[in-house]
Amino acid sequence: MDEVLSRDSAAVEQLPAEIFKPKPARAAPPSTLGVQGWVRQNMFSSIPNALVTVLGIWIVYAFFDTILTWAVGNAVWEAENRRQCLDLVGRSGACWPGVIAWIPNLIYGLYPKDQVWRINLAGVILLLWALPLWLPRVQSKVQIGLSLVLLFPLLASYLFLGGEKGVIWSALIALGLAGFLWTLLTAATETISGLSFGRYAVAAIGFGGDNDPARRNGQIAALLALYVVALIAVQAMSLSFVATRAWGGLFLTLVISGIGIAFSLPAGIVLALGRRSRMPLISMLSTTFIELFRSVPLITILFTFNTMLPLFLPVGVEVNQLLRAIVAVCLFSSAYMAEVIRGGLQAIPRGQYEAASAMGLGFWQSTGLVIMPQALKIMIPTIVGNFIGLFKDTTLVSIVGLFDLLSMSRAVGEDTRWLGLFLEPFFFITMIYFVVCFTMSQYSLNLEQRLSAGERR
Amino acid sequence: MTDAVRGEPPVEMIGVNKWFGAFHVLKDIDLRVREGERIVVCGPSGSGKSTMIRCINQLERHQEGTIRVHGRAYGRDLRENDAIRREIGMVFQSFNLFPHLSVLDNCTFALTWVKHLPKKEAEDRAMEMLTRVRIPEQAGKYPLQLSGGQQQRVAIARALCAQPKIMLFDEPTSSLDPEMINEVLDAMVELAESGMTMIVVTHEMGFARKVADRVIFMDQGEIVEEAPPAQFFDAPRFDRTRLFLSQVL
Numbered sequence: 001m002d003e004v005l006s007r008d009s010a011a012v013e014q015l016p017a018e019i020f021k022p023k024p025a026r027a028a029p030p031s032t033l034g035v036q037g038w039v040r041q042n043m044f045s046s047i048p049n050a051l052v053t054v055l056g057i058w059i060v061y062a063f064f065d066t067i068l069t070w071a072v073g074n075a076v077w078e079a080e081n082r083r084q085c086l087d088l089v090g091r092s093g094a095c096w097p098g099v100i101a102w103i104p105n106l107i108y109g110l111y112p113k114d115q116v117w118r119i120n121l122a123g124v125i126l127l128l129w130a131l132p133l134w135l136p137r138v139q140s141k142v143q144i145g146l147s148l149v150l151l152f153p154l155l156a157s158y159l160f161l162g163g164e165k166g167v168i169w170s171a172l173i174a175l176g177l178a179g180f181l182w183t184l185l186t187a188a189t190e191t192i193s194g195l196s197f198g199r200y201a202v203a204a205i206g207f208g209g210d211n212d213p214a215r216r217n218g219q220i221a222a223l224l225a226l227y228v229v230a231l232i233a234v235q236a237m238s239l240s241f242v243a244t245r246a247w248g249g250l251f252l253t254l255v256i257s258g259i260g261i262a263f264s265l266p267a268g269i270v271l272a273l274g275r276r277s278r279m280p281l282i283s284m285l286s287t288t289f290i291e292l293f294r295s296v297p298l299i300t301i302l303f304t305f306n307t308m309l310p311l312f313l314p315v316g317v318e319v320n321q322l323l324r325a326i327v328a329v330c331l332f333s334s335a336y337m338a339e340v341i342r343g344g345l346q347a348i349p350r351g352q353y354e355a356a357s358a359m360g361l362g363f364w365q366s367t368g369l370v371i372m373p374q375a376l377k378i379m380i381p382t383i384v385g386n387f388i389g390l391f392k393d394t395t396l397v398s399i400v401g402l403f404d405l406l407s408m409s410r411a412v413g414e415d416t417r418w419l420g421l422f423l424e425p426f427f428f429i430t431m432i433y434f435v436v437c438f439t440m441s442q443y444s445l446n447l448e449q450r451l452s453a454g455e456r457r
Numbered sequence: 458m459t460d461a462v463r464g465e466p467p468v469e470m471i472g473v474n475k476w477f478g479a480f481h482v483l484k485d486i487d488l489r490v491r492e493g494e495r496i497v498v499c500g501p502s503g504s505g506k507s508t509m510i511r512c513i514n515q516l517e518r519h520q521e522g523t524i525r526v527h528g529r530a531y532g533r534d535l536r537e538n539d540a541i542r543r544e545i546g547m548v549f550q551s552f553n554l555f556p557h558l559s560v561l562d563n564c565t566f567a568l569t570w571v572k573h574l575p576k577k578e579a580e581d582r583a584m585e586m587l588t589r590v591r592i593p594e595q596a597g598k599y600p601l602q603l604s605g606g607q608q609q610r611v612a613i614a615r616a617l618c619a620q621p622k623i624m625l626f627d628e629p630t631s632s633l634d635p636e637m638i639n640e641v642l643d644a645m646v647e648l649a650e651s652g653m654t655m656i657v658v659t660h661e662m663g664f665a666r667k668v669a670d671r672v673i674f675m676d677q678g679e680i681v682e683e684a685p686p687a688q689f690f691d692a693p694r695f696d697r698t699r700l701f702l703s704q705v706l
C-alpha cells in the first residue's frame with residue numbers, strides 16, 4: 001500500500017535538505033492605511049481623480065442645499081390653507097400643513113376614522129406574528145412562516161372588511177386567530193422550554209412516556225381547545241362593514257403588494273417547476289401562461305381584468321373591483337417570479353440532482369430540500385428586486401379607479417383648501433416609497449450575506 | 458477468488474444496451490460482481506465507463522437488458538427503484554456535496570430524510586464515518602471551505618452513512634490536485650480492506666494493481682477485457698488493451 005500511494009517520495013530524498021526560512025512580514029506603508037490613506041488612494045490619487053471628487057462633492061452639496069432650503073429652511077409648518085402659505089414664502093418653501101392635514105387619508109384612504117384602529121391592529125398582529133421568525137430559540141419557524149402566509153390573510157380580511165359572518169366565514173376567521181395564538185404560545189413555550197405549544201401543554205398536564213399514544217391525542221386536544229377559544233372569540237367580535245371602495249392610501253398599496261408578494265413566490269415556484277417538467281402538457285401550459293403574462297404590460301392586464309372579466313362571468317355575479325386588481329397583479333407577478341426562479345434552478349449543477357437521487361430521494365424531496373433552497377438563495381437579490389418592482393407597480397391600480405398612495409396624494413391638490421398643492425404630497429410619498437423599498441433592498445443584502453456565510457472560500 | 462457465490466450477487470448486468478438518441482453507448486454489457494469484490498473499470502474517454510456504473514444505480518436508464526442488485530431488478534416501479542438504489546452509495550468526480558449544508562448535515566441528510574433516524578443517532582453515525590475518513594474536525598464547516606481532497610472524503614463519508622452494500626466511484630480523484638489524491642485513495646483502500654463491494658472507475662493504475670480483484674477494460678461501449686490485475690497489467694490479451702496501457706502507464 002505504501003509503495004503504491006507514495007509515488008513521488010523516491011525523488012525527494014537524495015540530498016540533505018536546506019532549510020527554508022520565510023521572510024518576516026513588514027507593516028504596510030502608513031500612507032495606505034486608515035481613513036486618510038483611503039481618501040488619498042481613492043479620491044485624490046491623480047489630478048483628474050481629484051477634480052472629479054471636487055466636482056462630485058459640489059454637485060451633491062448644491063442638490064441637497066436646494067432641496068433642504070425648500071423642504072425645511074423656507075418651509076411653512078402652520079397655515080389654514082394654501083393661500084396663507086403662498087403669502088408667507090411664495091413658492092420658495094414647502095407648504096406642509098396641507099400634507100399634515102391629509103396624512104390620515106394618505107395612510108388609510110377613506111377608511112372611517114373611528115374604525116382605523118382595525119387596520120393598526122392588523123399591522124400589530126402581523127408584526128407579532130412575524131417576530132418569532134427572528135427569535136433564535138424558536139424552532140418551529142417553518143410552521144410559523146407558513147401559518148403567517150396562509151392564515152394571517154383570513155384574520156386580516158375580517159378585520160379590514162368586517163360585516164356579517166356566516167358559519168364558514170367564522171370558522172375560517174377563527175382558524176386565522178387560532179394560528180396567531182398558536183404562534184405566540186409556541187414562541188413563548190419554545191423560548192422557555194424548547195417544546196412547541198402542543199408538546200408543552202401535554203408535558204405540563206403530565207401525560208405518560210414518550211411513546212404513549214395519549215401524548216399525541218393530548219397534543220391534538222390542546223390544539224382543538226385553542227381553536228375553540230378562537231371560535232368563541234370570533235363569535236363575540238362584531239365589526240361594522242367597510243366596503244373596499246373606502247380603502248385607500250398606503251394601506252391599500254400595502255394590501256395589494258403584500259398579497260402580490262405572498263402569492264407570487266409560491267405560484268412562481270410552481271410555474272417554474274411546471275415549465276421544467278418532463279410532462280409535455282404541464283410544461284406547455286406553464287410556458288404559455290408565463291409567456292402570455294410576461295409579454296403584456298401590467299396596465300393592459302389591469303384594464304382587461306377590470307373591463308372584460310364581467311363579460312366572461314354569468315350575469316349578476318359581481319366581482320369586487322379591488323379583487324380584480326389583486327388577481328391581475330398576482331398573475332402578472334407570478335409569471336415574472338417564475339422566470340426568476342427558473343433562472344435560479346438552471347444555475348444548480350446537474351450533479352446536485354444526481355447526488356440527491358443516488359441517495360434514494362424522490363423528485364419532491366430533492367427539489368424541496370436540495371435544489372430549491374440553493375436556487376432561492378442565489379436568486380434573493382432578484383427576488384427582492386421583483387418585490388420592490390411589484391410594490392412600485394401597484395401605483396398603476398389608480399387607472400382602474402382604486403385610490404392607492406399615489407392617487408391619494410393627487411387628491412390633496414384637488415381639495416379646495418389646498419388647491420394646487422401637488423409637489424409637497426409627492427415629496428412626502430416619495431419618501432414613503434423610498435423608505436419601504438430601501439429597507440427591502442438593505443434587508444435582502446443582509447440576508448444574502450448571512451446565508452452565504454458558509455460559502456466563502 | 459472462490460466461485461462460490463453466497464446468495465444473490467450484489468450486482469448483475471445481463472445483456473445491457475443503452476443508447477443516447479441514436480448513439481449506442483453500451484453494447485451487450487454482461488457483468489457479475491461477487492460479494493466483497495473490488496472491480497476497477499478503465500478505458501479511454503467516452504468509452505462508456507461512467508454510463509455503465511451510472512446504470513447500476515439508475516442515474517441513467519438502460520433500454521435493453523436486466524440489471525439486478527442483490528437479486529432485485531430495476532423496472533417500472535419507481536418506488537422499488539428508489540428502494541434498490543438505497544443499497545448503493547455513489548461518489549462522483551465533482552464531489553456533488555450540498556453547498557448549503559454543513560459537512561455534518563451533508564452526512565446526516567439521507568439518514569434524516571430517507572431513513573428517518575432520530576437526529577442524535579444520525580449525527581453519531583455521521584461522526585463515526587467522518588472519523589473513518591479522518592476529518593471529524595471539519596464537521597461544522599461548509600463544503601466549499603474545504604480542500605478538494607477533504608470534500609471528496611466527506612463525499613465518501615456521506616455515502617457510507619446510509620450503510621450501503623455496494624459503493625460506486627466515478628473517477629473520484631480526477632478533479633483533485635496531485636497532493637490530494639493520496640488522502641482519497643487511502644480512504645478507499647481502507648474501505649476495500651473492510652470488505653465493501655466496490656466498483657471504481659479510475660485511471661489510478663497503482664490503486665487498481667494494489668486493490669482490485671478484477672480490472673475491466675472498456676472501449677466504444679463494450680467490455681473488451683476483464684482479468685485479475687496481475688494478468689491484466691502484465692499479459693493483456695487484446696491489442697486494444699495493450700495500446701491503452703502503453704498510454705496510461
Ligand SMILES: Nc1ncnc2c1ncn2[C@@H]1O[C@H](COP(=O)(O)OP(=O)(O)OP(=O)(O)O)[C@@H](O)[C@H]1O
Nearest residue numbers: 477478480482500501502503504505506507508509
Ligand atoms: N447525457 C448524454 N447525452 C448524450 N450523450 C452522452 C450523454 N452522456 C454521455 N454521452 C456520451 O456517451 C459516451 C460515453 O460517455 P461516458 O461519460 O460514459 O464516458 P466515460 O467512459 O465515462 O468517459 P470519461 O473518461 O471522459 O468520463 C460519450 O461519447 C459521451 O459523449
Ligand SMILES: [Mg+2]
Nearest residue numbers: 506507508628
Ligand atoms: Mg466518465
